[in-house]
Amino acid sequence: MEFRYHNPTRLTFGEGTFGQVGELTAPLGSRAMLVTGRSAMEKAGYLQKAKDLLEDAGMAVTVFNKIPPNPTLDAVMEGRELAQAEGCDVMVGLGGGSAMDAAKAIAVAASHDCDMREFLLPDENGEKRLPSEATLPVVAVTSTAGTSSELTPFAVISLTDTHEKPAMAGPNLFPRIAIQDPELTYTMPAHVTAATGVDVFCHAAEGYISTVATPLTAHTALKAIELVAECLPKAVAAGAHLEARRGMMLANTFAGYTLSQAGGNVMHALEHPMGGHYPDIAHGAGLAAIIVAWGEQMWERAPERFATVARIFGVEDPDDRSAAAQVGGVLKEFLTAVGMEVTLSDLGIEQEMLGTLADDALRYMLGGVRKTPGETTREDLMGLLRASY
Numbered sequence: 001m002e003f004r005y006h007n008p009t010r011l012t013f014g015e016g017t018f019g020q021v022g023e024l025t026a027p028l029g030s031r032a033m034l035v036t037g038r039s040a041m042e043k044a045g046y047l048q049k050a051k052d053l054l055e056d057a058g059m060a061v062t063v064f065n066k067i068p069p070n071p072t073l074d075a076v077m078e079g080r081e082l083a084q085a086e087g088c089d090v091m092v093g094l095g096g097g098s099a100m101d102a103a104k105a106i107a108v109a110a111s112h113d114c115d116m117r118e119f120l121l122p123d124e125n126g127e128k129r130l131p132s133e134a135t136l137p138v139v140a141v142t143s144t145a146g147t148s149s150e151l152t153p154f155a156v157i158s159l160t161d162t163h164e165k166p167a168m169a170g171p172n173l174f175p176r177i178a179i180q181d182p183e184l185t186y187t188m189p190a191h192v193t194a195a196t197g198v199d200v201f202c203h204a205a206e207g208y209i210s211t212v213a214t215p216l217t218a219h220t221a222l223k224a225i226e227l228v229a230e231c232l233p234k235a236v237a238a239g240a241h242l243e244a245r246r247g248m249m250l251a252n253t254f255a256g257y258t259l260s261q262a263g264g265n266v267m268h269a270l271e272h273p274m275g276g277h278y279p280d281i282a283h284g285a286g287l288a289a290i291i292v293a294w295g296e297q298m299w300e301r302a303p304e305r306f307a308t309v310a311r312i313f314g315v316e317d318p319d320d321r322s323a324a325a326q327v328g329g330v331l332k333e334f335l336t337a338v339g340m341e342v343t344l345s346d347l348g349i350e351q352e353m354l355g356t357l358a359d360d361a362l363r364y365m366l367g368g369v370r371k372t373p374g375e376t377t378r379e380d381l382m383g384l385l386r387a388s389y
């Protein structure tokens with residue numbers, strides 16, 4: 001057996017650790033750009049607090065609070081201009097995956113004088129350009145649990161002209177510092193809690209069945225799935241359930257270590273085209289729409305692993321094949337319990353777009369499709385999409 005593990009991000013986890021953002025960032029630069037979304041962090045008071053903490057640590061701070069959910073290349077380029085004009089030398093992403101990914105992408109854009117599409121889309125050989133060591137250092141403070149962007153070497157950026165939502169990736173995209181403070185998630189409304197929690201499940205579940213899974217990722221994936229099964233319904237039902245919030249942040253930690261090594265596979269490969277064509281669809285909602293079909297149509301490709309997932313959600317059947325065959329059903333009940341039982345048509349996706357979604361997945365998310373066990377054809381993707389409609 002041979003496997004590798006690489007995650008250089010320095011993680012700080014715990015209630016109140018947000019307060020360390022100044023002292024953790026100061027060694028990395030002198031002019032910080034604080035990148036965040038349009039309202040959540042300002043409303044919760046964390047934007048002002050972060051600015052104060054960075055300034056107290058002796059840094060100059062430029063605020064860029066214009067990042068939309070499913071962040072766009074246009075927003076990244078606007079950030080690059082501001083970062084260069086202000087001479088920013090360190091990026092602090094504060095918010096959900098959208099803010100953190102934008103901070104990572106601005107860190108690349110501000111340090112590389114080329115078309116950002118080279119990093120995002122595969123060339124004729126199927127390769128993407130990798131961000132170099134010149135990439136500015138990033139501190140990622142997550143307010144959702146979550147994308148785990150704070151622990152991954154990915155930044156997902158939408159191209160509004162071509163309706164694509166690809167990711168840039170590479171070792172230099174790991175944030176230098178990740179802060180996972182469960183307190184920042186207390187203000188998430190139930191639907192954001194549920195959607196981002198479903199994302200955690202998918203990172204762990206896809207990682208668990210992935211062709212590139214290792215003993216390490218299998219372990220972190222299972223721990224994450226167990227925590228989601230236990231804590232997500234509680235966090236959705238009662239946002240002030242602090243144990244459940246901590247549990248979901250821990251699930252995000254474990255899923256992040258899984259995702260950072262294994263990447264996503266078929267569900268993520270299909271969700272990115274959805275977000276590219278329909279930017280108003282929340283990442284977790286797009287994933288939720290295909291989970292049941294994924295369980296029903298994929299379990300035979302890895303019966304033992306799907307049986308393990310099914311058992312975490314309550315299936316007691318000792319036979320692996322028959323336990324695995326029940327995974328779609330128990331996941332459907334789980335999604336209902338957290339208010340995320342949605343179809344692609346509920347999300348506003350037009351039926352005639354299903355073929356385009358499958359084609360896009362095979363074009364710019366092929367790496368993810370290929371990490372799905374077995375051979376995954378266009379017809380398989382269409383089967384998942386049709387069953388999810």
Ligand code: NZQ
Pocket residue numbers: 036037038039040041044067068069070071095096097098099101143144146147148149152153154155156184185186187188189192195196199264268275283284
């Ligand atoms: O827009 P703002 O004002 O920031 O408000 C956000 C947004 O409206 C709000 N929100 C976030 N934290 C909150 C909060 N509201 C109240 N209290 C809080 N604590 O919630 C909405 C959703 O936020 P967003 O950042 O868009 O969600 P999420 O964290 O799910 O991130 C999604 C993005 O991450 C990418 C997705 O594709 C999508 O673009 N991903 C990034 C990955 C990575 N870098 O490794 C992997 C993932 O698979 C994913 O693809």
Ligand code: MN
Pocket residue numbers: 147199202203268283
């Ligand atoms: Mn995801």
